[in-house]
Amino acid sequence: MDSAAAAPPRTGRIRVGTSGWRYGSWRGDFYPRGLPQRRELAFIGESFSTVELNGSFYSLQHPDSYRKWRASVPEGFTFAVKGSRYITHMLRLRNSRTALANFFASGVLALDDALGPVLWQLPERQEFDPDRLSEFLAMLPRTTAEAQALARDHDARLDGRDWLHIDADRPIRYALEPRAESFAHPDLYALLRDHRVALALADTAGRWPRLEADTTDFAYIRLHGSAELYTSGYSAAELREWSDLCRRLSNRQADHPADVYVYFDNDAKGHAPHDARALADLVGDAPEGAP
Structure with a gap:
């Protein structure tokens, strides 16, 4: 038999983590009793290969925070970053170039090689407007160098608290x-393919x-709870x-393996980290540096 034909199909990397990490109900449960709060992200880094950073959704963070977060996790760990709700929920994607520049200038680029996908979560009442969405997607910087150039604007x-440095030019995923139900439309899928999003x-839970x-x-998968x-x-x-x-999903294209990012957001009663650990075990996603 031809050796190439016998080779197993290539698959992408499956990463499983949680949406956020600072939850009081996790302390003494997922987090060991007595673990200092400042060590919680490091514990996440020892337990998972990724986390979804959601503080960036609520407000512009500070570069020092991004640098501290990056320093808390091992090499190979990945942060997904949730895009600013000012852009998605207040501007509704309109006239958002300056807000987008502020977002990237706030310290996102300080994550360096730990920067993973950027998630844009739209509000429930925002209906599908292909022209508005296309304009926004076309504005997104596709590399860290493009993001750096945008951030300068x-x-x-952000004067005096911006971060405009990159360690290398890398692609950015979105x-x-x-x-809203109106997004269940072939034009959306075509638009996302055009922009590689x-x-x-x-x-x-059907909401x-x-x-x-x-x-x-x-x-990109987000698990908010199947029943509640x-x-x-x-x-x-x-x-x-x-x-x-x-x-x-990870081997859907034999010639181009697809990476998969999964985040559990069912954190109200502390299920998220335990479910994430169980799924990570099932898919073989070991934390970085684990034997």
């Missing part, structure tokens, strides 16, 4: 999480539509189903 609010697959489409070379939004845990059978899906 930040406004006065994912979009819509929450992933359509986030969100499990939301928002579950949209699925292969639009770029990676997949943000609250319910996932059963062993459900986690096996998600494991199977992750594996299918």
Whole structure:
């Protein structure tokens, strides 16, 4: 038999983590009792290969925070960064160039090689407007050098607290999480393919539509709870189903393996880190540096 024909199919990297890490209910449960709060992210880095940074959604963070976060995790760890809600929920993607410059100037680029996908979560009441979305997606910098150039156009609010350095020019990945039924449209999928943006697959206990489409070379999954939004845990059978899906997504293109990023957001009762650890074990995602 030809050796090339016998070779197993290549698969992308499956990374599993949580959305955020600073939750009081995790202390003394997932986090060991007595673990200092300043050590919680380091514990995440010892437990998972990725985390979704969600403080960036609520406000512009400080470069010192990004630098501290990067220093807290091992080499090879990845941060997904949630895009600013000022852009998505207040501006509704309109006239957002300066706000986008502020976002990238706030310290995102200080993550260096630990910068993973940037997620744009849209509000529930935002309907699909292909022209508005296309204009926004075309504005997104595709590399860290492009982001650096854009960040230089930040406004006065970032004067004296900007971060405009990069250690290398790397590609930047983006994912979009819509929450209105009108986004279930072929024109959306075509638009995302044109701009190489992933359509986030969100499990939301039926609250928002579950949209699925292969639009770029990676997949982004957010698990908010299957039965009760943000609250319910996932059963062993459900986690096996998600494991199977992750594996299918990671080898959906034999010649171009797809990376898969999965984040548990069912944190209200502390299920997220335990579910994430169980799914990571199922897909073989060991934390960086683990034997």
